[in-house]
Amino acid sequence: MYQETQINHVYEKLLTRQQKYQQLLQYLDTKLQEVEISTAQRLIDTQADVLTRYLHESEGWFLETHRKIEQYQKEFSQKIETEQERFQQEIHKQQRSLQKIEAFQTMAQETALEWIQNTQDLISFIHQEYPPEMIDITAETMMLQQAIENYQTGLFESCITLCQTTFSQLTKLRLQAEKKIGLIQTLSISIEQSLNWLIERINSNQQVQAIDQDGKFLDAFVDVDYWTNGKLSELLEEVQTVQYELQQNSYSFSENTLVEILEKKIPKWSSLLVDIVHEARRSALNAQIRYSLAHLILEAAVSQGYKPVYGEYEENDFRRGYITRAVGVDGSEIRIKIDPLENLSFSMSLENRPGSLFSEEEMKKRMMELFQSIRHSGFNLGKIEPIQLLSETSEEEFAEPIRVRRPVNR
Template identity: 25%
Template sequence: MSGRKRIQVDESEWYRLQREASRHKDVIRNLPALIREVRRQTEDDLERVFGVIEDRQRSVEQAFEGLSEQTRRLETETQERLRAQARRTAEELRATAGELRKETREQLAEQESRLRAEIEAERQQRRRDIRRIDSELGELVEDRERAAVLAREALSDARTLHNLIRGTLPHEQYAPGRLDGLEVTLDRAQVNIAQGRFDAALATAQGARQELGELRLDVEHRELERQTLRVYAREGLLLIERLVEDSARQTARDEKDEALEGFDLDVDYWTHGELTALLEETEALRRRVEDEERPPSADELRDVLRDRAPALRERLERIVERAGRRQFASQERVNLAESVVRALERMTAYELDATTYAGGDQRDAYFARLVHGNRNAIVVEVAPAAPDSGASVLRVLSYDHDTASSTELEERGVELTRALREHGIPAADPQEEPGRPDPAYTDFDALSRRRALPSTATDTQTATEG
């Protein structure tokens, strides 16, 4: 008989059900206060974003002073509609700031569909307005001198719009190269005027002016859309950051799922730094969303909203749940060891002498040492059976200087299993392990300094060896 025995103890059904029932309860314990804080930050973000839009719109309106009467009227009407749309968007964002939303693909698709419809409606309205202006000017083109005036006027308006877009809008982000192409068209109209081909110059300049107006409209809308997505994405990531910070310490619970007063659950400790890693990843993603030098695209922001932020939130819930399970499993290992110690004390003349954790780490194996007056010792080890397997392995290691008989050791294992079962612990029959117990396990000072192996567990069971 080797003196090394192992007994398997299964996870209770009660614990499995209780784990599911208590899932997520502490992750959002301070949610109202967190939402208020995020709402304040979102409102500041909105002031900044729409302050920039308002400043740009004022600059645009000043540039309109240099346009002809018809073009100024057209662009002013367009500008008023753009301003109204920006204000509606800002009001909607302010009204929903800080709400706990889970943006779904369907919700975002609906928002984008509505914006696309607004863009198309605005484009059609501009085209109707342009056709009306062209109709008013049609008869005047018959006069060569008037055609020359109109061609120069259309070219001047187009140049003004061209410079306005180049100076105030991120056109290269949304329509790379298009503005340079339209500049070539304007240069061609200029050549036609120089050659006295006023009809051709007018047609070319008017076409370019119309394209420039639509380009401005498209860029304005797409920038508004991107900034809206950016506010949503930043808000969602800020909320996750606050939840991570607030979740760092949870309420520790006992086997009845009741709060243990004076005991906290250190989530980062029990998950080997997973909470810190999650916070760093979330902060890095938020900095990417806020990047002004290399702004994120609308598609990138949609990806944050639809996939990456929800995935981070789900990871947080799993991390907190996993930390609670691991702490509970650690306590269950202690409880199991205590049950074994009490059983051995009743069965033998051994008494509890010392307890420790491997490496002083509560996440690792728990040890109890019993000694006899004749210097014999028994070491009880309760260790995780496998990374987050939900099981523990119990080993009872016998160190008999006067050499206990194999029959005595075998009877000790059988009796111990029976005692555990009588106390409601579902222990399997003992299994003998080959070899003699390692004497190093009796040196608890060294054992408490031994570095604990990292765990990657996810669930909890129990197994025992004796």
């Protein structure tokens, strides 16, 4: 802005000087004409006077005087020509300066327009090639608009400077976006591969081999999602949700989020998959042990004279407790229920039919006899305690049963 004002000031001074020089030349031309006329008149008068005064003088003196007059006229004419030439050169010099200023203004205007076009092209390229999440050029767009306003008001040099600054900032932002895109693409590819591998592992573990009490694989298979109450499906849905969002727009994730997914979440999911599979195998094994334990107790009851009536899982759900019933020769009826606890532990209940003549102490004694008969199978018995009637027992089945519970550890 300062340079533009200075140039305009110089330009105005040059125009003023040119006008003054033109006025001076006109003045000089007028004066020269007056001098020439006056001189000519004086020469004529002088010649007349000389001729009159020295009419009778010698011819040599007359010739000498005439020669001097001619020489004076010649010298005076040469001086006038020299001054005219000097003034003419000065005028040409000022004209060339003005032409240079005009050429500079034209060049500045053309250069400013080129910078505007180049900056606009770069902004258009960034809009087309880069996601808006990767690069924000709001400030640079406003700077370009200001540069255009400067151009329209004739501030070409200011426009050029602002365009150059804007172009430089856009270039830096573009390089930063390139690096960021490269990093995000690399992370996204790694995450995509890891997620595909994890999803493949989850799908391949829908059914896994069951294990026995020693941890050895059996020929039977376990439905992992069933035995973990849908935990495998929840894990698969969580992983697929992240995969879908990543496939839709990976640039919506920050670098830190992608790193967290790759370094923390995926290893966590992998570990969780192992835990889920292990839980499914343990749950299935737990159900089998409940079944075996119930039948061991039932066999002991048979040895005491009871006859098995039925045995089944609650509501036919293998994840719940196992129930067996037996009838004695004296008409008494007992129900044995094995409920699952944590870490392959069980809660066993012995319930007596309503109207039975057995007291609570006799029920405890009978329960001890039954449970002692299964110690050889490796079960550790805990404390025996009376419990209240469970809601699932109907009044028709057992109206007021004597019920004893004891935890069992395998």
